[in-house]
């Protein structure tokens with residue numbers, strides 16, 4: 001089978017054409033030539049000295065292969081640039097044509113992305129001069145070089161040398177003028193991503209405005225004329241908001257006090273604790289150091305009222321009280337006030353329950369959990385789900401690490417650089433809050449209070465030193481556990497403390513009593529949640545808590561990504577299990593908790609906070625909330641494959657705000673060259689953000705949304721047959737490998753399973769064969785196919801944006817006859833491909849049957865996620881793409897196309913009151 005790569009034809013005289021400008025932003029080849037042995041020499045400039053690897057791959061005989069760089073020399077240039085001369089072992093014989101692409105990293109930090117599908121250099125060896133081999137003319141090479149007749153003009157002589165300075169929401173650029181250039185194009189974008197935006201000018205300076213403060217942006221200036229272009233190196237600048245007015249150092253000369261505006265401060269920047277807290281009536285918040293002054297501004301301070309103040313630092317596992325004062329009214333303070341000095345309201349040494357190492361006598365209890373290191377191939381063998389044993393609620397769930405906390409800005413919902421490399425874990429909760437478990441608490445938690453023992457298993461190497469190589473404290477070499485979060489607000493949790501090590505024999509060792517070697521080897525940790533006298537929040541059966549872990553990784557080898565990561569903010573009801581309900585309006589609607597809240601059963605993900613730009617546009621990209629720990633690794637690997645370009649192996653993500661994850665991820669070289677005649681080279685180009693996609697050439701249906709698919713597969717055959725009996729509709733019967741099965745996937749229900757559909761997509765849309773049925777010959781391993789199936793099956797359904805159970809909209813939907821086909825509720829079978837999908841009560845609003853609405857037979861479209869689909873696909877909630885052709889842009893338009901078997905429902909809808917129709921619209925937009 002011959003592979004077709006979408007090469008653009010070459011070639012301008014001079015032998016090398018840069019096919020796409022995207023790579024020009026990364027590195028500009030300044031020369032390509034042959035040495036006397038006929039081997040290729042490439043010369044590049046970069047804007048800094050490169051210390052990492054550099055590799056070059058060539059497409060020849062239907063394959064991308066990585067060629068060896070056999071020699072590299074570097075030379076410093078003026079203007080902070082560096083020149084590199086690479087000698088490859090690529091033999092360049094007259095008549096050969098290569099496509100080359102370049103990937104590499106420099107300074108161990110900046111990943112230099114490889115080219116995207118169209119980014120190649122085309123090299124025609126025939127036209128390359130060489131000192132030894134004589135270049136003969138060949139027909140292959142001469143075809144496109146005719147434009148050289150206009151040789152009186154030559155391309156801009158050199159690349160501009162660029163200066164950038166950043167200020168509030170803008171960056172001022174200026175550059176050296178380039179002889180021969182008629183204009184300059186400034187390309188820019190977030191530093192880790194593609195340079196999406198550009199502006200042109202004939203000046204040698206430009207101010208780019210409207211940028212997001214606090215984000216790194218990259219800029220490239222391209223000198224342009226009619227004969228060609230010459231691009232500068234990437235330059236990075238970070239716009240910043242103007243610094244806040246410095247605070248007055250103290251009020252009335254006090255060193256420790258409370259300002260009238262609610263700012264609580266303590267002056268002595270000499271404290272060395274890793275964490276510093278300021279507490280107002282025991283409400284402790286992490287303090288910010290500003291000069292020599294720690295401070296935190298409370299929003300709820302009332303003039304005239306008196307407050308108790310505390311200042312604490314935490315050095316390792318335990319906090320230390322530094323200062324306290326009681327009865328302080330806003331605008332007042334004390335000049336000095338060490339803890340317990342008499343001014344104080346009693347020497348509460350703070351920290352309270354966070355020294356977990358003391359009370360772990362029952363630690364052996366936790367060894368029944370995660371079964372770390374054996375069983376399933378990812379090391380997190382235990383089954384997922386929530387069960388009750390002897391009154392103890394045991395919950396096992398997968399964890400995936402994120403760059404930031406929920407609500408702390410960007411990249412909570414996003415995917416990190418190298419997200420598939422050990423950036424996941426498994427959590428086990430043993431919850432003793434039910435009265436039936438009371439007698440077991442002392443042994444498990446060292447208290448008679450309601451308590452929960454949390455075990456974290458993680459396959460990561462912990463970071464023992466920071467980015468500069470300095471050793472970290474014990475509390476940073478072990479994960480931190482945070483609970484009693486103020487319902488999602490990261491700065492507002494009451495305790496963050498270090499988890500204890502679970503030793504191989506099951507015993508528990510406090511992190512700061514362990515040696516560094518023990519901490520470095522640890523992959524299992526424990527924390528205990530329980531009530532605390534300082535915490536005015538219920539901790540008893542039925543109360544909702546939120547918790548998360550913070551984990552420190554070794555810096556990613558290649559991409560040099562973050563060191564600190566944060567887990568999911570789990571929302572959990574003590575004595576019961578995980579919930580989707582929010583308790584913080586900043587995340588989304590509060591108390592969506594009725595019988596329809598878990599649209600996708602326990603897979604349903606809670607509302608995604610909208611901080612950091614368009615984070616809610618990741619709503620269809622999350623893993624099932626109840627994911628079995630043994631599936632998370634495959635799911636993340638599947639996501640990687642879903643975002644891999646099967647032509648060139650690159651990782652592609654649609655550009656979204658957020659500094660991490662986008663654009664700069666590592667390629668998957670083994671996947672390069674697998675595509676054959678692809679419609680698109682990756683799944684994600686059709687299934688962008690997993691929402692409804694664009695109509696592709698040659699197709700008559702649009703890519704559907706990719707959520708809850710495993711749940712649809714888990715609906716039993718007998719249920720589908722029963723719906724057909726009751727309400728009409730055609731069961732789609734498909735024979736696969738000689739066995740008749742019920743078709744469920746695709747608009748015409750032609751695929752019997754997610755695997756069948758994925759194999760079909762790989763084969764028909766991308767040109768990659770698998771072992772499934774007629775979709776061979778196999779070019780993708782069964783494991784990789786399984787990863788893609790895991791990913792596609794376990795994409796979570798998001799929670800609705802309102803309670804639906806008693807809503808007028810649902811009632812009208814049912815009474816007008818919509819629900820006969822769009823089945824509101826069903827329970828999945830018990831024998832399912834993925835255990836987390838079994839026995840789930842779900843609300844897919846489909847019967848999976850074919851109905852003829854007058855345009856041929858189509859499967860009843862599942863309506864879950866409908867209200868988010870427009871926003872996720874194109875940023876606008878009201879711009880919907882409904883029905884199989886994606887043409888209906890509103891719910892009303894979709895209903896007006898319900899003819900044939902849907903005509904009665906359409907007539908009933910048209911005859912209903914406008915308030916009934918609006919209620920249906922509201923109901924569906926909340927799905």
Ligand code: HEC
Pocket residue numbers: 642679680681682683684685686687696699701702703704705706709744745746747748750754757758761762765766788792
């Ligand atoms: C060229 C565009 C394109 C590419 C590439 C593509 N798909 Fe699709 N996908 C579609 C279309 C169109 C449909 C609807 C097919 C139909 O109705 O027959 C679909 C349907 C699906 C479905 C069924 C969804 C449902 O609700 O029934 C799954 C699962 C799926 N694709 C997964 C994948 C995976 C995994 C890949 C990558 C291996 C992929 N697709 C690549 C266009 C594409």
Ligand code: HEC
Pocket residue numbers: 747813816817818819820821822850851852853855858859860861862863866881882883884885891894895898901902905906909920
């Ligand atoms: C006889 C079965 C049937 C009935 C009754 C029915 N539908 Fe549908 N509905 C379908 C089918 C089949 C499709 C997909 C048709 C297509 O894509 O061409 C669909 C598609 C839709 C869509 C588009 C969904 C999407 O994601 O593209 C909406 C919205 C919808 N129906 C709403 C309704 C409403 C509201 C009612 C009641 C007034 C209703 N339907 C009654 C079978 C039915």
